[in-house]
Every structure is written in structure tokens, then in C-alpha cells.
Amino acid sequence: MSDVNADSWVSSGHRPMGFPEFVVVIAAIMALNPLAMDMMLPALPNIGAAFHIPVANHLQLVLSTFLIGFGAGQFVMGPLSDRFGRRPVLLGGMTVYAIASVLAVAAPSFETLLLARALQGLGTSATRVIATSIVRDCYVGRRMASVMSLAMMVFIAVPVIAPSFGQAVLLVTQWRGIFIALMLYGLLALAWTVLRLPETLPESERKSLAPRDVLDAFRQTLTNRQTIGYAVAAGFVMGSLFAFVFCAQQVFTGIYHLGHYFPLAFAAIAAGTAIAGFANARLVGRLGMRVISHGALVGYALVAGLMLLTASLHMLPLWLFMVLSALMMFSFGMMIANFTALAMEPQGHIAGTASSLYGSITTLFGIVVGMTIGQSFDGTLLPFSTGFFLCTLAALAVVAVVEKGRLFQPHHRAGA
Incomplete structure (x- = not known):
């Protein structure tokens, strides 16, 4: 038009x-x-x-x-x-x-x-x-x-x-x-x-809603290497984010004793996602979805590793937790939209059904992971930081498999 x-x-x-x-x-x-x-x-x-x-x-x-x-x-x-x-x-x-x-x-x-x-x-x-x-x-x-x-x-x-x-x-x-x-x-x-x-x-x-047509669209979505790979990777990433949200009230009020100031701390951290949205919109046309999302995933892993290390050593004061959490949110914001676009890239002919299936996979997968981490909360940050790190490593491994080890490549066709 x-x-x-x-x-x-x-x-x-x-x-x-x-x-x-x-x-x-x-x-x-x-x-x-x-x-x-x-x-x-x-x-x-x-x-x-x-x-x-x-x-x-x-x-x-x-x-x-x-x-x-x-x-x-x-x-x-x-x-x-x-x-x-x-x-x-x-x-x-x-x-x-x-x-x-x-x-x-x-x-x-x-x-x-x-x-x-x-x-x-x-x-x-x-x-x-x-x-x-x-x-x-x-x-x-x-x-x-x-x-x-x-x-x-x-x-x-x-x-x-x-x-x-x-x-x-x-x-x-x-x-x-x-x-x-x-x-x-x-x-x-x-x-x-x-x-x-x-x-x-x-x-x-x-x-048509004929079962054969719907199932065929589901089959095309689930058997596409790029689509299902980025859906699983996004599920791991969303699982770590859901775990953070599930535990946030307990962490800020129980560990750091912020009381009624908890929403302000949460807002300061979540602002990282909004900043990433603006940054991604300006950069993706120039750098490409793979360069940005793969770089953000590596950054996500570094943040997760540092959080796990400091939590294990009992050296994670509020200011450092806030900084690392904000970086986590920023990296998430730079990843998730690009992961979605990459997953949907091969599915233009069945975009509606593929989008629904992708959304369900990432959300339900993320909930299972997030609930597993969230229910292990024991009054310390060690369970969350351990789960965060493992989720990140799993997402990085899945993306590496999908891209056949060729990360950060702006233009190549992933195998279907």
C-alpha cells in the first residue's frame, strides 16, 4: 500500500x-x-x-x-x-x-x-x-x-x-x-x-477450521528448524523472566526489606526492557535480528553468571542486584522481539496459526520453567540465580544448534 x-x-x-x-x-x-x-x-x-x-x-x-x-x-x-x-x-x-x-x-x-x-x-x-x-x-x-x-x-x-x-x-x-x-x-x-x-x-x-488443515499448519510450524528452535530458546529466556516476576515481591520485601517501595524498585528495573525496545527499533534495520539477539543472549549469559557468582559468595547487595536485574531486562528486551521475528520468518503463509502456536509454546514452556525456579525460592537469591544461569545456557545452546554454530551472521538461511 x-x-x-x-x-x-x-x-x-x-x-x-x-x-x-x-x-x-x-x-x-x-x-x-x-x-x-x-x-x-x-x-x-x-x-x-x-x-x-x-x-x-x-x-x-x-x-x-x-x-x-x-x-x-x-x-x-x-x-x-x-x-x-x-x-x-x-x-x-x-x-x-x-x-x-x-x-x-x-x-x-x-x-x-x-x-x-x-x-x-x-x-x-x-x-x-x-x-x-x-x-x-x-x-x-x-x-x-x-x-x-x-x-x-x-x-x-x-x-x-x-x-x-x-x-x-x-x-x-x-x-x-x-x-x-x-x-x-x-x-x-x-x-x-x-x-x-x-x-x-x-x-x-x-x-477453514477443518482438523486436517489446522493440524497441517501445526505440523509445518513444529517441524521447521528455525521456528521451533527460536520458540524453545524464547521459552527458556521467558522462563527466567517469569521466575524473576514470580519471586520479585518476596525478594524485594523479604531479602532487601523495601516494603511499600518495592513497586518503585521493580519499575526502575523493568524500565530496562522499555529502553531496549527503543534501542532495538533503531538498530535492527542496520545490524539485523541475528546480530542483535545473539549479542544480547551472550550478554544475558554474562549477567546470569555474575549474579550466580555474587549470590554464591553472599556478595549481592541491593544496588548490585538492581544493576544486574536492569541489565537482564535490557538484554531480554533486545532478544525477545527478534527471536519472535526469526521464528515467524519462514511462516508467512500460515502466519496466524503459527503465531498462536509460537505464543503458546513460549508462554507455557516459560511458565513450567519459571514455576520450577520460583517454587524453589528459599529466602535467598541462590535458587533464582542458579535457574537464571541454567536457562541462559540452555537458550544459548539451542540457538547455536539452530544456527549450526554460525552466530552473529546477519544473512543466511537456517535449515528448515
Whole structure:
């Protein structure tokens, strides 16, 4: 599409909103997921006290069950939206999210709360997958890149500030107030979507849900060396990040005694991911995805090794942990988008289904790894730093196998 008509909608003769509003709507939809995940961090001790949870590590389930619902939902959201259109699946997912928030507010037991969290994750899997599909439906070329860059700025920034939002809610009400805030935000996003966002996938471009066709797309995704290799590598990397998030409240309040200042420390560290997003956007066109992501992975390994060494020697004060964690987040930000792009590179003909499967693999794989590390937390940083280092070595080994030992090469075709 040329720059002259880059603002026009591909799949609809009418145009209910201009480019700025479209970007804001997409960003608002995508923000549902990180808000629901990270606003809960300051509330974990309160939830434990309310439901009399004796083991602090069990509170990590409030986060991990959300991610399980998110990861599992991605298996089906892409194929469903390719068959029935974007709007019904997106609106259905956002409705499930709103209902789950109500269930969480009224949850009489910890088990009911976990069910609500899994349903919230399931609902946000639709927003994450379909928001990206809508952008791909509506825009191409530089205009598409512009929308995704602006929307991803919000998606990256939300985890930085979400714990502070959660802490602010706790200052005026109890932990259930966080779910009320999430419900109100979800209803606002749902109403905006219903009123302003049209269907973007025309009938003529919808795909079959026949088991044979879906399974064939899954087979093509799972048997491609580059796609499955980078999915597994991303899973290891995300596992270390999930472990950090699962343990963050216990580390900052239990080990470093930051109390209510924990969200500020978390924000300072998470800002590294946002900085990496800006840096990657400026450098990837010049250096290439492999050079940047492989370099970041090596840096990730060095940070992990240094953290493990200092934790083993009991020489990891708060300032050094903050620095190493910020470098970890920066390296993660330089890796993950490029790993995703490299995995999707051979899958243009089945992009929707491949994207769903990739998202599910990386999320569910990362949850298993992250929960294993998180549940081993023993009041010290040694379990996390050990898991972080092993995950990094595993990711580096997988990438080396995928690229047949030729790391940092900007242009070559990985074997399929």
C-alpha cells in the first residue's frame, strides 16, 4: 500500500476512526494483559493473609495460573479468528476477562481466585493475538510498523508502572479493589471496541477450521528448524523472566526489606526492557535480528553468571542486584522481539496459526520453567540465580544448534 492511502482500511469500506485513535485502541486492548499480571504483585501478601496461605511460594500461583490461561488460550484464538473473524473472538475474550474480574472480586476461596485468574488469562490471550492480527489486516508496510511500534511502547511501559498502580489502589482499599479497577478498565476497553472497531477480516479471506488443515499448519510450524528452535530458546529466556516476576515481591520485601517501595524498585528495573525496545527499533534495520539477539543472549549469559557468582559468595547487595536485574531486562528486551521475528520468518503463509502456536509454546514452556525456579525460592537469591544461569545456557545452546554454530551472521538461511 502506498503512503498516500496508507491510512485507509484494507477490509472495510467505512472508516470509523482515524489513525491516532486506532493506535490508542490497539494499545488499550494490548494493555489488558500486562495490567492484569503486574498490578497483582504488591497485593500478594494481602491475598495470603486473607485466605490464610501458610507457604509464601504458593502465592506465586496467582501469577502463574493467569499465565497458564494466557498460554493455553493462544492455541485456539488465532485459528478461531481466522475462521469467524476478529470481532466476535476479540469481544468474546474481553467479555470473559470482565466476568473473570467480577468472579475474582467475589472469590470466597483461594481456589476460586485461581480459577478467576486462569479465566482472566484466557480472555487476554484473545486481546494479545487478535490485536496484532487486526493491525496486520488494516495496514501494511511502514504504516503497519508505525502502529505496532506505538502500541508496543504502551505494552512495554505498562509492566513498569502497573505495580505502582496496584500499590496506589492498596493505599485506599483492600486487594479486591485491584480486581475492581481491572474490571472497570476491561469494560471501558470493551465498550470502546464494540462502538468503534469494525470487523477487519473479510469473508473472502477466512480460513477453514477443518482438523486436517489446522493440524497441517501445526505440523509445518513444529517441524521447521528455525521456528521451533527460536520458540524453545524464547521459552527458556521467558522462563527466567517469569521466575524473576514470580519471586520479585518476596525478594524485594523479604531479602532487601523495601516494603511499600518495592513497586518503585521493580519499575526502575523493568524500565530496562522499555529502553531496549527503543534501542532495538533503531538498530535492527542496520545490524539485523541475528546480530542483535545473539549479542544480547551472550550478554544475558554474562549477567546470569555474575549474579550466580555474587549470590554464591553472599556478595549481592541491593544496588548490585538492581544493576544486574536492569541489565537482564535490557538484554531480554533486545532478544525477545527478534527471536519472535526469526521464528515467524519462514511462516508467512500460515502466519496466524503459527503465531498462536509460537505464543503458546513460549508462554507455557516459560511458565513450567519459571514455576520450577520460583517454587524453589528459599529466602535467598541462590535458587533464582542458579535457574537464571541454567536457562541462559540452555537458550544459548539451542540457538547455536539452530544456527549450526554460525552466530552473529546477519544473512543466511537456517535449515528448515
